[in-house]
Amino acid sequence: MSGPGWFLAGAGCGLLAWWLAQRARAAVVRRAVEAEAALAELRRERDGLAAGVQGATGGLLVCDSNGILVLANELACALAGLPAGAWQGRRLAELLPWPKLVDHLPPAAGTAAGEVAFEQDLQGDPAEPGRALGVRIRPTPSGGCVVAIDDHSRLKRLESLRRDFVANVSHELKTPLAAIQGFVETMQDDAEMPAETRQRFLERIARQVHRLGTLVQDLLTLSRLDEQRPLDGPVVPQDLAALVREVGRDLQPLADKRRIVLRVQVPAAPLWLAADAEALRQVVGNLVDNAIKYTPEGGMVAVSLADQAGRARLEVVDTGIGLSPDDQERVFERFYRVDRARSRELGGTGLGLSIVKNTVRNLGGEVGVRSAIGRGSTFWVEWPLAPPAG
Ligand SMILES: Nc1ncnc2c1ncn2[C@@H]1O[C@H](COP(=O)(O)OP(=O)(O)OP(=O)(O)O)[C@@H](O)[C@H]1O
Numbered sequence: 001m002s003g004p005g006w007f008l009a010g011a012g013c014g015l016l017a018w019w020l021a022q023r024a025r026a027a028v029v030r031r032a033v034e035a036e037a038a039l040a041e042l043r044r045e046r047d048g049l050a051a052g053v054q055g056a057t058g059g060l061l062v063c064d065s066n067g068i069l070v071l072a073n074e075l076a077c078a079l080a081g082l083p084a085g086a087w088q089g090r091r092l093a094e095l096l097p098w099p100k101l102v103d104h105l106p107p108a109a110g111t112a113a114g115e116v117a118f119e120q121d122l123q124g125d126p127a128e129p130g131r132a133l134g135v136r137i138r139p140t141p142s143g144g145c146v147v148a149i150d151d152h153s154r155l156k157r158l159e160s161l162r163r164d165f166v167a168n169v170s171h172e173l174k175t176p177l178a179a180i181q182g183f184v185e186t187m188q189d190d191a192e193m194p195a196e197t198r199q200r201f202l203e204r205i206a207r208q209v210h211r212l213g214t215l216v217q218d219l220l221t222l223s224r225l226d227e228q229r230p231l232d233g234p235v236v237p238q239d240l241a242a243l244v245r246e247v248g249r250d251l252q253p254l255a256d257k258r259r260i261v262l263r264v265q266v267p268a269a270p271l272w273l274a275a276d277a278e279a280l281r282q283v284v285g286n287l288v289d290n291a292i293k294y295t296p297e298g299g300m301v302a303v304s305l306a307d308q309a310g311r312a313r314l315e316v317v318d319t320g321i322g323l324s325p326d327d328q329e330r331v332f333e334r335f336y337r338v339d340r341a342r343s344r345e346l347g348g349t350g351l352g353l354s355i356v357k358n359t360v361r362n363l364g365g366e367v368g369v370r371s372a373i374g375r376g377s378t379f380w381v382e383w384p385l386a387p388p389a390g
């Protein structure tokens, strides 16, 4: 090939190389742009998923197909006690080594398993016994899983309260029934029983029947309060001052019998409350009855009522046996009695104060106690006043 021929061939090759290089560069740029778009799309999807997980009403954890925790909302971290911000990239099985959870996490567990649900007890926190979480694990199509966590502690506490309540009711029913059965059987076995013994037995039976009646009545009242069932008919405002005076008069004989001075101090003007009269009478009656019952002979019970800036405040002060700080916390619980034997002997079922608390709350009021062992107690109630009747 001649000189110019070589020159032309060389230039052609150079041009081809340049063109090829340009094409390759354009392809790289195009692929980079496409990759960036795909990445942006993935980021958008991930952000959307993260926002969904954060905004979920329950606790949510998301794991990839290797069991690595990739997303977690704040609620899940708080419920499961995960270190905030320090969980990224770690295996969930190590963060939460709960056996039932570990068994169902990827990669070991396949997607075929379907949804798994169980309850996880969280022991080790003495301040919160009975803490429990509801856990549901659902595999995702990509081989990972979503773990939903709910707080079951309240549910568990309610369940345990219900069990205690049923046990208490059964026990309270069993005791008088056993006593009645004993008296009846003795009377049946002894045809020759003297008339006065028979009379004494009948009186005891009548007392136990009365006790059963009171218990059933209290339980019905509590169940009505729980359901917040509206009272039959319209609520007519009641004059609390007149009602407190009336309860004082009704309980005077009991105070006299137990040699206790009962003082009742109420304002002359009426104090109107939008409430059922029977419910109010029960509240005031229970508090004054307790004050008399739990005050030794020779003591004093003072009942006072006042209008305090649009609220009626009732105080029942006694010089009785008093309550320890622990007991002050618990006296409003159903069936709680400081001294079971003593209260039962006095005919108590331990439901009086829980009825008081529920009734007061249903009427938008508050109730509380201040007390010192051996010095006496002050039970107080506050209610919002209503416009006068009529
Ligand atoms: N004023 C008081 N002083 C000391 N202890 C009290 C007083 N009032 C209530 N208690 C304690 O609180 C417990 C619960 O009271 P509550 O009125 O609920 O039940 P109860 O009086 O035993 O029975 P019930 O009211 O059903 O007849 C009582 O058993 C008693 O131990």
Ligand SMILES: [Mg+2]
Pocket: 286, 289, 290, 348, 352, 353
């Ligand atoms: Mg009582």
